[in-house]
Structure formats: structure tokens, C-alpha cells
Amino acid sequence: MIPNLDAIKDAVKRVKPYVHNTPVMTSRLFNERTGASVFFKCENFQRMGAFKMRGATNAILQLPKSERAKGVITHSSGNFAQALALAARSLDTKAYIVMPENAPAVKVEAVASYGAEIIKCAPTLEAREKTCQENRERTQATFIHPSNDMDVILGQSTAAWEMINEVKDLDVLLTPVGGGGLIAGTALVQHYLLPESQTIGSEPFGADDAYLSLKMGKIQPSVNPITIADGLKTQLGDQNFPIIRKYVSNIIRVEETEIIAAMKYTWERLKIVIEPSSAVAIAALFRKQERFLKRKVGIIISGGNVDLENLPF
Amino acid sequence: MIPNLDAIKDAVKRVKPYVHNTPVMTSRLFNERTGASVFFKCENFQRMGAFKMRGATNAILQLPKSERAKGVITHSSGNFAQALALAARSLDTKAYIVMPENAPAVKVEAVASYGAEIIKCAPTLEAREKTCQENRERTQATFIHPSNDMDVILGQSTAAWEMINEVKDLDVLLTPVGGGGLIAGTALVQHYLLPESQTIGSEPFGADDAYLSLKMGKIQPSVNPITIADGLKTQLGDQNFPIIRKYVSNIIRVEETEIIAAMKYTWERLKIVIEPSSAVAIAALFRKQERFLKRKVGIIISGGNVDLENLPF
Numbered sequence: 324m325i326p327n328l329d330a331i332k333d334a335v336k337r338v339k340p341y342v343h344n345t346p347v348m349t350s351r352l353f354n355e356r357t358g359a360s361v362f363f364k365c366e367n368f369q370r371m372g373a374f375k376m377r378g379a380t381n382a383i384l385q386l387p388k389s390e391r392a393k394g395v396i397t398h399s400s401g402n403f404a405q406a407l408a409l410a411a412r413s414l415d416t417k418a419y420i421v422m423p424e425n426a427p428a429v430k431v432e433a434v435a436s437y438g439a440e441i442i443k444c445a446p447t448l449e450a451r452e453k454t455c456q457e458n459r460e461r462t463q464a465t466f467i468h469p470s471n472d473m474d475v476i477l478g479q480s481t482a483a484w485e486m487i488n489e490v491k492d493l494d495v496l497l498t499p500v501g502g503g504g505l506i507a508g509t510a511l512v513q514h515y516l517l518p519e520s521q522t523i524g525s526e527p528f529g530a531d532d533a534y535l536s537l538k539m540g541k542i543q544p545s546v547n548p549i550t551i552a553d554g555l556k557t558q559l560g561d562q563n564f565p566i567i568r569k570y571v572s573n574i575i576r577v578e579e580t581e582i583i584a585a586m587k588y589t590w591e592r593l594k595i596v597i598e599p600s601s602a603v604a605i606a607a608l609f610r611k612q613e614r615f616l617k618r619k620v621g622i623i624i625s626g627g628n629v630d631l632e633n634l635p636f
Numbered sequence: 637m638i639p640n641l642d643a644i645k646d647a648v649k650r651v652k653p654y655v656h657n658t659p660v661m662t663s664r665l666f667n668e669r670t671g672a673s674v675f676f677k678c679e680n681f682q683r684m685g686a687f688k689m690r691g692a693t694n695a696i697l698q699l700p701k702s703e704r705a706k707g708v709i710t711h712s713s714g715n716f717a718q719a720l721a722l723a724a725r726s727l728d729t730k731a732y733i734v735m736p737e738n739a740p741a742v743k744v745e746a747v748a749s750y751g752a753e754i755i756k757c758a759p760t761l762e763a764r765e766k767t768c769q770e771n772r773e774r775t776q777a778t779f780i781h782p783s784n785d786m787d788v789i790l791g792q793s794t795a796a797w798e799m800i801n802e803v804k805d806l807d808v809l810l811t812p813v814g815g816g817g818l819i820a821g822t823a824l825v826q827h828y829l830l831p832e833s834q835t836i837g838s839e840p841f842g843a844d845d846a847y848l849s850l851k852m853g854k855i856q857p858s859v860n861p862i863t864i865a866d867g868l869k870t871q872l873g874d875q876n877f878p879i880i881r882k883y884v885s886n887i888i889r890v891e892e893t894e895i896i897a898a899m900k901y902t903w904e905r906l907k908i909v910i911e912p913s914s915a916v917a918i919a920a921l922f923r924k925q926e927r928f929l930k931r932k933v934g935i936i937i938s939g940g941n942v943d944l945e946n947l948p949f
Binding site: 346348351365367368370372587590591593594595596597627631632634636 | 659661664678680681683685900903904906907908909910940944945947949
């Protein structure tokens with residue numbers, strides 16, 4: 324069930340021509356502040372601005388030719404919508420994206436600009452799934468889940484793969500946790516390449532379903548999540564949870580004020596634009612600083628898609 | 637009078653241990669939009685967030701030991717204040733910074749955090765110069781001008797040196813023009829390393845003293861400059877103007893709305909934080925797109941120090 328090292332290596336080779344090997348940044352100020360050695364894998368510089376490009380690309384590349392020709396479909400109003408749209412365009416196939424009718428115009432435009440067909444639905448989970456199902460039948464496109472899909476998880480694992488191959492001997496990998504695709508992929512790579520190290524997750528207190536899932540030993544739904552980190556409102560799935568349960572050490576929860584402060588600090592000091600979901604991991608580092616003292620910490624900056632006209636500061 | 641290639645090479649070697657060799661970024665979106673091949677030398681990732689670190693470091697390193705021991709002094713409320721403060725700290729000497737009493741608290745704090753002694757004065761040019769003079773006498777510190785000093789110019793030239801050595805065969809180097817230190821250093825390097833290429837400057841219409849100086853063949857004062865690009869309000873000097881006159885092809889002027897739009901576009905697409913002065917060069921590229929068509933253009937992103945609580949969008 325759990326992919327082996329070769330599956331990861333194959334994914335690395337497969338997506339390489341279509342994604343950026345994003346830079347790893349460091350900052351003396353961050354190191355001085357935290358007492359750790361911090362490395363930032365800048366997936367905000369990834370194509371379409373987030374690591375999701377990796378999973379979407381890998382999933383499409385894994386489809387048999389006949390399936391790929393019919394296109395791919397997903398429901399998302401976030402980064403995966405853009406990722407699947409751009410990956411589909413890069414791979415000469417068609418993407419159908421089901422988006423709630425109240426999705427922000429800026430996100431709808433981004434998806435449209437990558438040439439995807441946008442299908443609007445009512446802003447409920449039922450409407451999303453029903454609309455998605457109807458359109459799968461209509462188009463014969465393959466459904467690709469944003470996070471609970473093994474090919475997506477393997478695609479996301481390639482970010483940690485690149486970082487570990489560049490930085491070597493990291494003690495900890497630290498990521499945000501939303502639907503679980505990024506952290507599952509990261510934990511897998513860490514398990515195979517750095518078995519003595521740890522993968523730690525981070526979540527807002529207002530959307531701590533993964534924290535609770537780990538604690539209870541079974542997937543907890545994300546009920547009424549309230550957080551500025553809108554990429555982290557989704558819940559884990561049966562594909563990624565077993566990996567997370569097995570290979571993730573723990574999940575650190577942070578307050579909204581800590582997320583905003585970490586986001587501002589990173590923009591000011593690193594001079595990079597990161598989205599609130601990425602700031603969650605940095606807030607976790609600041610909150611539990613003593614745990615990371617003198618350790619080499621690799622943080623995956625998940626993305627940089629923000630609405631500059633609606634900043635929290 | 638005009639430094640030779642060896643002087644540049646010496647400066648490169650001299651500052652190397654104290655400054656970052658900042659990354660050069662590219663963006664498919666920028667290239668698609670402009671039809672040019674654009675390379676961004678990210679001095680916003682430089683120590684203290686701007687290229688000024690280079691000039692300040694070189695100027696201090698060029699002082700005889702006995703002079704260096706007495707410290708350095710300048711008047712600035714912008715990036716050079718922070719640069720001289722941090723360079724002095726790195727080189728174990730003392731910096732005295734004369735700042736107008738109405739300077740933004742955030743800038744005063746930044747300078748103070750680098751351990752400089754801040755000397756407040758009335759917000760007029762006369763008061764600045766008088767206060768500076770009095771404190772030179774009091775402290776015996778050496779005055780270092782933010783842009784009209786050959787060692788500062790040579791220090792600034794090292795950014796273009798690094799970019800040209802990394803990217804090779806650029807057709808155009810494009811920079812903002814404030815006091816003239818950056819563009820003079822850049823033009824010098826381009827002249828020696830890429831004699832067939834061009835250095836082009838960029839300025840706001842509201843602070844176009846360098847444009848007028850080139851046109852009139854003599855330095856024009858910067859009278860009542862009005863622009864969001866506050867780093868570009870200063871005027872050229874007798875050290876840098878001869879270089880600019882000889883080696884800079886022309887200066888493109890841009891509107892304030894173009895500066896803000898270019899800044900926003902860069903934050904959104906490149907996911908990097910750049911200051912308005914840097915956006916001036918990008919606005920110039922957009923405004924005169926036809927001039928850069930199919931050419932390899934190296935833009936020096938001068939800095940990334942902005943007040944996130946006072947953004948123009």
C-alpha cells in the first residue's frame with residue numbers, strides 16, 4: 324500500500340521536465356531569532372505559485388494515453404484548481420474545474436487564464452460532488468483528488484526530495500497540513516532518505532482536524548474550520564492518512580495572530596511573498612522554538628498566492 | 637578619473653566575504669508578457685535588503701586602519717543608513733547616522749538595530765549637512781556619501797559583475813537612478829565586460845533630474861521630487877555623473893501608476909517583495925517594451941525594504 328523508494332524516484336524523474344527545481348533559501352535573521360539552522364524550500368516560486376503543480380503533473384502523467392486524451396476533472400477553489408489547469412495545458416490535455424459560484428474572481432480568472440473549463444456550482448460540498456460527478460459522466464474525464472490520491476502524494480514528495488538532495492542531513496522537515504498530500508509525500512521521502520530525522524506538521528487551531536486525527540488514530544472531519552490559512556481547511560483521506568500516521572512525528576498548532584505575524588516577518592525579512600498556509604509552518608517553528616534549537620530544519624514554503632488587495636496587515 | 641577594470645575586480649574581491657552573491661531569477665510570465673528574456677538580479681535578498689550594502693562595505697574597507705577605527709558618518713533616511721550601519725558592525729567599526737527627526741520610526745529602528753548611533757536633525761538639507769559637519773568634527777569619523785563616492789560606486793558595481801558572470805551576453809542592463817551610484821557602477825562593468833551592450837536607466841517623471849542632467853549635459857538639481865519611489869529623490873554628483881554621461885545610453889521615465897502596477901505585478905508573479913524604486917525599472921521595461929523585444933535584459937532589483945502597513949495597493 325505505502326509506496327516504496329523506487330516509486331518516489333520514478334515520480335522525481337517523471338515530473339522533472341515540467342516543474343521548477345525551486346531554490347532553497349536561508350536567512351541569518353531567522354537563524355539568529357530561532358537558534359536553529361533553517362532552510363526554506365521555496366515552492367512559492369513553483370509554476371502557478373505552489374507545490375500543487377508537482378502532484379497535478381504527476382497524476383496526469385500517470386494516466387494511460389487513452390484516459391489522458393479525455394481530460395481531467397477536479398473540484399477546488401484553491402491552488403489545486405490552478406495546478407491541474409496549468410499541468411493539463413502543459414501536457415496537452417483538457418482540465419475541467421468545478422468551482423463554487425462564490426469563489427473569488429481573482430482565483431477564477433487565474434484558472435481560466437490557464438485554459439481550463441470552469442464549471443460553477445452552489446457553494447456546498449454536496450453541490451460540488453454532484454456537479455463533479457455529472458461532469459465526469461458528461462466528459463469522461465478522470466477525476467483527480469487534490470490530496471487523497473497516491474500519484475498526487477508522490478508528486479508532492481518531489482519537493483522534499485529536491486531539498487534533501489540539496490541540503491543533506493536535515494534533522495526535521497516541517498510543513499503545513501491541509502488535505503495531507505504534501506505532508507504525506509514529505510514524510511515518505513524523509514523516511515527513506517533520512518530515517519533518523521523527523522517530519523513535523525503544522526495546523527491552525529481553527530482547523531486542527533489532522534492534529535485530532537493523529538490523536539484519535541482515525542480521520543476526523545474538518546468541521547467549520549475558521550482560519551486565514553484557507554488552503555488548510557480540508558481534511559485528510561484514506562490514501563494519505565496511513566502514511567501520516569506511520570511517519571509523521573507530531574503536529575504543532577498555532578493561533579491566527581501567530582500566522583499573520585509569521586507571514587509579515589517572512590515578507591519583511593526574507594523578502595518573499597508567502598501565503599498564510601505557508602506562514603503556519605513558520606509560526607510553528609517560532610511557537611515551539613525550543614524543540615528546534617540547534618537543529619537543521621527544512622521548511623516547505625507551500626505557496627505564494629495571495630490577494631494583495633486583502634492583506635491581513 | 638574613471639576607474640579601470642582592475643579597480644572593479646579589486647572591489648569584487650574585497651566585498652565578497654561580506655555580501656551575498658544574490659540569486660538571479662527569471663520568469664516565464666515576464667518573458668511571455670514582454671517578448672524579452674528578462675533576468676532579475678535580486679538585491680532585495682542582499683543583507684539589509686538592498687544593493688547599498690555593497691557600496692557601504694567597499695567604502696569602509698578602503699579606509700586606512702587609523703581612519704576606520706574612528707568610525708564613519710553619513711546622512712540618510714533610506715537604505716544607505718541601514719547599509720552603513722550594518723557594514724560598520726560587520727567590520728567592527730562605529731557608524732554615526734544623521735537622520736531627519738521626521739524619519740519613519742520603522743527606518744530609525746532598523747538603523748538602531750544594527751548598532752549605529754543615530755543623530756537627529758531638522759528635516760532640511762541645511763540642517764542635515766550642518767549636523768553632519770558638526771558630528772564629523774566631534775567624532776573624527778569619515779564621511780561617506782551614499783552615492784557620490786568612487787568607492788561606493790565601485791562597491792555597487794559588484795552586483796552587475798555577478799550578474800554578467802552568471803548570465804553572460806546580456807544585451808541590456810536596466811537599473812533605477814537615484815543618486816547615481818548604482819547606475820554608474822553598473823555602466824562601468826557593462827562597458828568593460830560587455831562593450832557592445834547598453835546600460836539604460838529609469839526614473840519617475842516626478843523625479844527626473846538624471847534624465848534632465850543627461851539632456852542638458854550637466855547635473856540638474858532634484859527640485860521638489862514627488863514619487864512613491866522614495867529612494868530615487870536624490871540627485872547625481874560629480875563623481876558619478878561623468879561615468880553616467882559617458883556610458884549610460886538613456887533614461888526612461890515612468891508614471892506613478894506604472895510604478896505601482898509594476899510593483900504589484902512583480903509581487904504577484906515573481907512572489908518577491910520589491911520596493912517602489914525597483915519597480916521603476918520594471919515599469920520602464922513595460923513602457924518601452926518594443927525597445928527590449930527579443931533582447932536579453934538584466935534588471936537590478938535594487939531592494940525590498942517596504943512598510944507593509946503602508947502599501948499602495
